[in-house]
Amino acid sequence: MASKTLYSDPRLKKRDDFEDILEERRNSSDLRYALRCYTPLLYKGITPCKASMLKTTVLKSDHVHYVIQQLSKEMGESPDIIKEEAAEILEEMAQSLQLGIIRFFAFTLSKAFKKLFQRVKVNEEGIQRLQQAIQEHPVVLLPSHRSYIDFLMLSYILYTYDLSLPVIASGMDFLGMKIVGEMLRMSGAFFMRRSFGGDKLYWAVFSEYVKTMLRIGYAPVEFFLEGTRSRTCKSLTPKLGLLNIVTEPFFKGEVFDVSLVPISISYERVLEESLYAHELLGVPKPKETTSGLLKARKMLGDDFGSIHVYFGHPVSLRSLAQKKINRSNFNLVPRHIPRKPTEDIQAFVNNTGYRMVRLQQENMVVSPWVLIATILMQDLPGVDSEYLIEKTAWLRSLALLFGAFLDWPDHVPTSKVVASSVALHHNIVRNVNGRVVLIDEEKPNDNSSDDLVFKKAVTVLMCASYRNQIMHVFIRPALVAAAIHTVCNARKEEVFSYFNFLRELFANEFIFTPGNAVQDFEDGCYLLVKCDAVQILKQDFVVTETGQSTISFLVAMLRPFLEGYQVVCKYLSEEVIEGFTEMQYVPAVRIFAVKMIISGSLKSYDVLSSDMQKNCLAALLRLNVLRKTKLADQITIKVNQAAVTRLVDALDGKTPVQKAALARL
């Protein structure tokens, strides 16, 4: 088997070194830094244009003009009125990038970052590659999204290295913040409504605005593929709207190429960690307000460790599309007339989205604390610190073997590394009498058991969010391990079938490139063989003696997810009679799970996370276990109880899963 595929050994991946950009800030004047001469190298094909001119260009564009005419015909409204509406949309949306405000941010963020973070580390080779790319072709920056800090941080770094500042697609919510919203606008943010699916005019103006900036090389265009901050710190499946927009100018021959630059921003401690945990448990997200921001100042006293920002290799859209997309398909309709992307375009853009998220994951830096959290999550509420140190060292070598990008300090004993990580995350864990345990300050008798569960869940979900940061490294071998563990028969086809079943089930939970099951399977197998956990004899898997513990560890890593999905299934078969609405679903599952926890029949808290609940819902809909029906203007979800039973049985390994296509195995 190993001979068939060319494996890219993850360990051989060459990664760049990091430099700490805060170091210089600590040693020289922030004011001088903010006022220094800023002369970035620009795109060679740039058409110079002011932010205000940009709006005029967009309003006058053939595309917007066409859509206005169409709408005017459809609605019987005069084109001038629609045009005014378009101008308003543009007014609301447009950025007005100004160097002055950037300098202001350069100054204040320097102060803030120095307080919050120990280090902000950047791979300078990546910066150089980016600088090169910016001059060659229009650039799209695709950072991961874990925190509000992300885009401020990126612009700050680009300013520091004298690179063109990006324009950034941001959510409308920021505009609600007085002054700050406008400041963000001046620092290059442009604002998009969260959903505008049906609004043709909005879509035309917005997409034309983005495309114009890209075409004329106005500035690098930055947006978050994941669409929103990942509250769980797992990568979210890519949202394709903006990716569709920025790829179109290439398909239509308006630009020679577009460079897609994946950027991985990893936080040793996420600023919003507790906020996220609360949100996942159903506490509504606080509205973005300026006063809220000012209140957040109190965080400045805390230590949030290091940030790593890794600028990945620019990916040429042209090379990605080679042999996949026939651009001459765009020859027969004038380019300004909007058209729904064809199936092959959709598939390509979807694939590209996944590919870019995978590239982000690849260069996410994993801190020692992530390893610790991973171990703790398997042994809640806590473990002996001796055991923890030993296990962390073991996990470290396994993670390295699997290609994790670990930020492990040189020449420091593991015990010290563990101790300092525990100290940094004092809001989650604490060392009590030689045991590292999750904090649990509340006195039991003051609270109802529901509250207790909630409090504990907050801490667990925070801890889980760190485990989640390494899931992308382990998920493939873990799925294979789970398949071997569940399928009694160790034949390769059977294992693959079960692997494929799990992979399909978890396709909303983890990032799997569509249509790539065989490769994912082989990658997983390869890593298990590499770490000596299994041997493959002919067509059979044999778990080695030493490998048993690895397999168990990997299976345990997946357990919360498997349990979570089982709980949802249990809820569906026990509680749902008629059907339910999406609104009812999340709270109902939460109540159901809390009951199970209180009764002691459920150990894992992960299923309390609305993220997992929603992923599970999407998966079950996708697998036709659930079905949406429209009843009296309300969308109701109906349950196929037989399918639920089949799914539960399959998860338990009681019945074999459907055979997957094995042609390529």
Next chain:
Amino acid sequence: MASSSNISELQQIAKERLRIISGHLQKPANREQLRVSANECKAEAADRSLEKTGTIPKRRQDILKWNGWGYNDSKFTFNKKGQAEFTGKRYRLSGMVLPALREWFEKTFGASLEHKTPARSALNPSEVPPPILNEGFVQDLKGTAIPFSCETEDRIFRAHGHCLHEVFALREGKFERVPDLVVWPNCHNDVEKIVELACKHNICVMPFGGGTSVSNAVECPSDEKRTILSLDTSQMNRILWIDEKNLTAHVEAGIVGQDLERLLNESGYCTGHEPDSMEFSTLGGWVATRASGMKKNIYGNIEDLVVHIRMVTPRGVIEKSCQGPRMSTGPDIYHFIMGSEGTLGVVTEVTIKIRPIPEYQKYGSVVFPNFDQGVACLREVAKQRCAPASIRLMDNEQFQFGHALKPQVSSIFTSFLDGLKKFYITKFKGFDPNQLCVATLLFEGDREKVLQHEKQVYDIAAKFGGLAAGEDNGQRGYMLTFVIAYLRDLGMDYYVIGESFETSVPWDRVLDLCSNVKERIIRECKEKGVQFPPLSTCRVTQTYDAGACVYFYFAFNYRGLSDPIHVYDQIEHAAREEILANGGSLSHHHGVGKLRKHWLQETISDVGLGMLRSVKEYVDPNNIFGNRNLL
């Protein structure tokens, strides 16, 4: 109009016209050599007196290069002082020193006069594969008394067109399959006899006109086992009649462009069809490839000019029974012939539209601050349908190229004027010398109308920031297209290879196509290991209502490459893919030949290709016309 003019006036006009034609073709002082006179020439006179006056003899080698472009006596060389000069007496540039060319050449390509790659000096007949002769056919052919030859030189001369790899192979003395026999029919009937015999003995016939193909169209298929007969039409070069009432002329298809124009001029007429290859390319070739002429804005392309076609096919002769100016009689059968590229038969006679020679002709040029503005101007000119006889827009690289061909200036005054002009444009008007580009113009017609027309065009140009830049610049622009092929031979002496290719594209895509294709060429060169930056330049050469024709020049220095031709082919292939991806056509006027047939299916759809195939199958079931172009 012609009949009502008095003769001396007509002669006057004809003389003027000839002078102008020589303007961009021949050196004026050389006029006598052409032995042209403008006299009142009637159809029957033409029939009698034009027995053997064609420019191209049966032995092409007597006046043409065997391994390069054009006349033996005309070529670029570097003289002892290291300055470029153009030899011979035929062209305006002939005998002139071009002081700027060397520097441009060295700077653009990183070439050096030290590093030479001379061609083989003579043809070595022993290297040429011996002819495969079908004895029965040869026997029968002898019986017809139609002249033929199987001499090596004659065969080699008809074994190639002017694609880069074809000329490169000649220079290296590499020959694969070449025609086995050359035959020179004198008239339509001769062709009928030849084709009949070819069918009888199952041999392969490849029509050969001027040999200026740049699509591999006359290259022999290497696996053709039958005798390959090259049917050279050059001796079918008479104007059979001129019809002044209907303004048409009936002409044998082997006549080359310059002879056709010259002979018609003698009667006070012209066709106005002037492709850049008109010195050597033939009427039949134009029909077979769907040719386009520089002045199509006034006269139309070949499909607009042709009134009647006669073609000999294995099934017999195809032609229409009348000469009505337009017919609704099902699909136009002439459109099966135009663009058939020698796969269906031999075009023998054509009735073509003629026009009285225009009274006045004027060159002009406009400088634009950048290419975008220039294209916008051309688009506007096309929109207002006021394009002059010719309007072309050269990009900055080509503008600089044109400048390198400026002959030594004769007086301090001219050089002073040039300096002043340059100062005015770059300093006073603020044009960036590395951005500006130039449109060249050619106006034709009544003097009054030309001047009016000129003003209209210059007014439009001014709206797009264009500045009038004089007649001289315009004329030099057109000269460039006539000498470019000679320049390629010079390049090949110094490791530089290149080629041109063309496309047509809707207006809204012109700019994107130009920049993407140029960029693709540069990028491919880098990726394929070309050590020096290439010359990658384009011009918009024709305007239409719905789009434009774009012409690319691409050349690079191949030092350090082991297989330059392969690299070249890959890059040209990539450039064509880029053209197609950007909404450009497979060809505007060069044709498909064998070079581009790879893309014909996606260009005209499966059904389209099937239609062409079924026509071929009916007309020529045994593939007698087996040059394998198109399909």
